[in-house]
Amino acid sequence: MKEKVLNMLKENKKGFISGQKLSEILGVSRTAVWKVINHLRDEGYDIESVSRKGYRLKVSPDILTQGELNRLLNTNIIGNKIIHFDSIDSTNTYAKELASRQEKAGTVIIAEEQTAGKGRLGRNWTSPKGKGIWMSLILKPDIDPTDAAKITQIGAAAVCEAIRDMGIEAYVKWPNDIILNNKKVCGILTEMSGELNTINYIVMGIGINANIDSTEFPDDIRKIATSLKEYHREEIDRKHLVASILNRFEDLYKELIDENSIKRSIKICKDSSILLGKQVRIISRHKEELGKAIDITENGELIIEKENGEVEKVISGEISVRGINGYV
Template sequence: MKEKILHILKNSSEEFVSGESISKELGVTRAAIWKYIKQIREEGYEIESVSRKGYRIVNSPDRLTAEEVGEGLKTKYMGRNIMYFETIDSTNIKAKKLAAEGVLEGTVVIAEEQTEGKGRLGRSWISPKNKGIWMSLILRPDINPMKVSMITEVAAAAAVKAIEDMGVKAYIKWPNDIVVENKKLCGILTEMTGEVDKVNYVILGMGINANLDLEDFQSELRDEATSIKIETGKNIVRKELVAKLLNYFENFYESFVIKGDIEKSLEICREKSILLGKEIQVIGRNEVKKARALDIDNEGRLVVRFDDEKEEAIFSGEVSIRGMYGYVE
């Protein structure tokens, strides 16, 4: 009921809506309307109430609910079903459960806080409340399972475009990190459930350090991680960034999955790459090898040349990539 009242107020074009009209439309008492209005205010909405006129929203909080994110969406299905949580263990864990139950493609699980956020290779991900974007998309691409890893690059292209729309110059550290000033701003985690020749579903997890302060990071991470707020000195409106990200992602994802064309995404990944042309470390299970990053090929693999002049195209799941002396450099 609270969501229905909020929807009515949001669609009133800043005009007052009388308690009586809301009462009639929803079939509840005006006393009940007042109770829900109070709850909505407690969530951070500034609502003006005037006798004989009714209610109107004066200001909305930066919450990542369907109502708030939806205002900026231009998608057909990405983000049109948002499962919102104040606190959750992990959006990826919840998304897997929902995907197994058959929820629609494009469903987004998003939370203000994660208590067990995780990144690639089982690493933990710091996810403080109301400061970042912690979300997972449920995808059901009709593609060869061998091509699923390329969705990471589709997501990276969408993320870097959305972040730059917020006024921050960003780069991609192949295959799944967005970097600002040589520090990690965003991580992408792609997990698939399927069979040899069929994808059942893909969970695309994304964590973006939007409004974190320096003290939100553990001391050992402060040289490698950053946030949009740290880099710009001001908070961004997170719901705007989420909407931009989903808009870009649906566009690039449909090109790849429906048309079989990933060139648009790969072009962005090459153009915004922070690794190409640099000396890097290719870290495998049992060895670390020096190489130069040459290109990203049409399969989304990183093409490198080792010290022995041998060239190789590397799949993202095979190795970790670092700069010669640190995270990027």
């Protein structure tokens, strides 16, 4: 009922809507309407009430709820259900719990804050309250488990394009980072549960430093991390960015589901790559090698030319790629 009341307030934003009309439309008492209005106020909505006129929405808060995002989405599946938290340990952890209990595909878990955010290869991810986009998508594609890594490339393409639409020159660092000014602004963590020939579910987590000030980054990552605000010199509209990412992701994801192809995503990742043509370090658990990043295959593998001239396909997983003298 809360979403219905909020939608009606938004539709009548320039005028008042009476408590009596709300109660009649919803089929509930005026007391029930009053309780919902107070709950919305507790969430940060500035709702004016005037005797004999009713209620009027003056200002919506900067929160990433279903009610705030619905009007910006044009998806069929992705984001049809958005579960919002003020604070959570990790959206990926919660999304995996839900997915294992048969939560439907397309559900998005999003939080204002993560207290134990996760990055790739077990790294921590700083997620301050109200300053970023911390969300996870539950996916259940009918594809071979060996193709699961393609989801990361789709996510990277969607995020990069959404940021570029804001006039911000973003780049993709294969396989899962988005880069501004040679610093990381977004990371993508894709996790899968499956069997030999079947995917039970995939959870793709996206963490974006939106409105974090440079001084808010921990000392150990300040040299390699940045935010959209720091680059753009003004606050970022988080709602529009989230919606743009989800809209773009569904469009690109459809190519994988319908055609078993990610050609469009790979083109975006190649055209926006910050690695291709550069000398890089390929770091695994057991060794570190030097080579030149020369291409990305249609399956999302990075092609490296080693110092001895040997050409090798690198699959994301336990491999990290770094620049010769720094992060990129």
